[in-house]
Amino acid sequence: MTTPLLTAEGLTLRFGAIPALLDVAIDVAEGEVVAIVGESGSGKTTLLRVLSGLMSPDAGTVRWLGQDVHAMGEAARRRLMRTEWGFVHQNPRDGLRLNVSAGGNVGERLMAVGARHYGNIRTEALSWLARVEVDAARIDDLPRTFSGGMQQRLQIARTLVTRPRLVFMDEPTGGLDVSVQARLLDLIRSLSRELGLSVLIVTHDIAAARLLADRILVMRRGRVVEQGLTDRVLDDPQHPYTQLLVSSVLAA
Numbered sequence: 210m211t212t213p214l215l216t217a218e219g220l221t222l223r224f225g226a227i228p229a230l231l232d233v234a235i236d237v238a239e240g241e242v243v244a245i246v247g248e249s250g251s252g253k254t255t256l257l258r259v260l261s262g263l264m265s266p267d268a269g270t271v272r273w274l275g276q277d278v279h280a281m282g283e284a285a286r287r288r289l290m291r292t293e294w295g296f297v298h299q300n301p302r303d304g305l306r307l308n309v310s311a312g313g314n315v316g317e318r319l320m321a322v323g324a325r326h327y328g329n330i331r332t333e334a335l336s337w338l339a340r341v342e343v344d345a346a347r348i349d350d351l352p353r354t355f356s357g358g359m360q361q362r363l364q365i366a367r368t369l370v371t372r373p374r375l376v377f378m379d380e381p382t383g384g385l386d387v388s389v390q391a392r393l394l395d396l397i398r399s400l401s402r403e404l405g406l407s408v409l410i411v412t413h414d415i416a417a418a419r420l421l422a423d424r425i426l427v428m429r430r431g432r433v434v435e436q437g438l439t440d441r442v443l444d445d446p447q448h449p450y451t452q453l454l455v456s457s458v459l460a461a
């Protein structure tokens with residue numbers, strides 16, 4: 210078995226009386242897509258924030274290649290965010306710079322990891338715009354003139370251009386039209402396979418989890434109530450809550 214890139218155990222975090230995370234364990238292997246599903250308020254976003262070091266747990270550890278994420282210090286964590294990790298936010302405005310051109314949004318990430326040659330940066334930005342199906346003619350336009358789906362595809366290009374090993378995605382298709390969602394999910398699936406990315410995706414959309422994920426974790430009230438290979442969890446759910454979740458999708 211390959212050594213996991215990210216491992217976490219015993220994660221517990223309370224907001225006052227609210228237990229957002231209770232003894233959560235998770236790991237993500239190289240090239241693996243793991244979906245975290247569950248109802249609103251079950252702790253999915255909090256888990257993503259704790260795993261990516263944005264928030265400290267009351268108890269438990271998170272390790273990246275064996276290194277304690279919460280003990281490594283802000284500078285080292287920021288470096289990880291620029292290099293080996295990527296983050297795709299639900300709202301593209303949280304992941305893009307709206308007053309910078311589309312090409313600039315992609316190019317400045319390359320500059321942040323040391324690229325200096327303007328021609329090469331522009332060529333790479335153009336190639337990434339093509340990969341995420343944004344018309345090359347829009348390279349100098351500001352993202353605010355883009356549709357929601359285009360902004361999200363641009364955010365993906367900006368995130369992936371530096372070839373991270375692990376990408377955290379928080380409801381990346383939330384708030385988009387159904388047809389736009391489907392196209393975006395296909396894009397995420399093909400890029401993650403092509404690049405051998407590890408992805409940790411939070412979603413309340415079971416269909417999205419089925420399409421993308423190798424493994425699923427089901428959360429409820431801060432706990433992981435069930436986890437396993439995607440087909441096993443969705444076709445033969447063991448926990449009553451997962452059964453409810455799956456049957457409510459089938460009934461919809």
Ligand SMILES: Nc1ncnc2c1ncn2[C@@H]1O[C@H](COP(=O)(O)OP(=O)(O)OP(=O)(O)O)[C@@H](O)[C@H]1O
Nearest residue numbers: 224227229247248249250251252253254255256413
């Ligand atoms: N900063 C905070 N202060 C107080 N309570 C919080 C805070 N962040 C989250 N919570 C609470 O912790 C619990 C888990 O929230 P979280 O956002 O992680 O759930 P979620 O599964 O991501 O929900 P959603 O799908 O609606 O985004 C909820 O009860 C929420 O109200």
